[in-house]
Amino acid sequence: MASPTRRTTPPFTQERDRLLTQLNEQSIALRRSPEQYLEIADVLDELAQQISSIKIENNQSRCFSIKCNALTSTLLCHSELLKCHPSRSVEIAASIDLMQLQLGRLTMKVDDDDFAQKMDALSNRMETSWTPTDEMDVKEIRLKEHLHKIWRELNLSVPGCECGQCQDQDGESLDSLKVS
Ligand SMILES: [Zn+2]
Numbered sequence: 001m002a003s004p005t006r007r008t009t010p011p012f013t014q015e016r017d018r019l020l021t022q023l024n025e026q027s028i029a030l031r032r033s034p035e036q037y038l039e040i041a042d043v044l045d046e047l048a049q050q051i052s053s054i055k056i057e058n059n060q061s062r063c064f065s066i067k068c069n070a071l072t073s074t075l076l077c078h079s080e081l082l083k084c085h086p087s088r089s090v091e092i093a094a095s096i097d098l099m100q101l102q103l104g105r106l107t108m109k110v111d112d113d114d115f116a117q118k119m120d121a122l123s124n125r126m127e128t129s130w131t132p133t134d135e136m137d138v139k140e141i142r143l144k145e146h147l148h149k150i151w152r153e154l155n156l157s158v159p160g161c162e163c164g165q166c167q168d169q170d171g172e173s174l175d176s177l178k179v180s
Helices: 010-032 034-052 063-084 086-105 114-126 138-154 164-179
Strands: none
Touching (some): 010 034, 010 086, 034 063, 034 086, 063 138
16 A cells, blocks of 8 residues: 655554554454454454544544544444454455545545545445345345445535535535435
């Protein structure tokens, strides 16, 4: 993964990179060694704790801490889910992948953060792929529904927030209402 070295916001982007790498490692570990689910759940708890303590600057956009909180609670939920239902490890790994995408979109400077913008573009593409197809079996449909639920919880825009991400998303949801 390219690590952005923009001088404008080094501390946060470095922290985000580190968290992303660690989340990615847990997703891979869960697929490769699901029997280690308890250790993995512990790391997820730790990462949730670290996301919740990202330092918020005074001039930060309104949505930033709300998005951090959403990521924290989703991560904690999945850690619990993993501890109680280790058989759902594949589903949880897929959920962690979605969380990575939303963590990648977290930014202190919406208009000046190439990496977050790339993640934004990826997120927009995700939005179009939630409809189950005819070929899917019950299990696959259940997985898709679970992921869609998480996506809705994380891919949020905060009313009144003036950051580019929330404004763009507001526009999109209005557009999609018009279409449907
Ligand atoms: Zn915002």
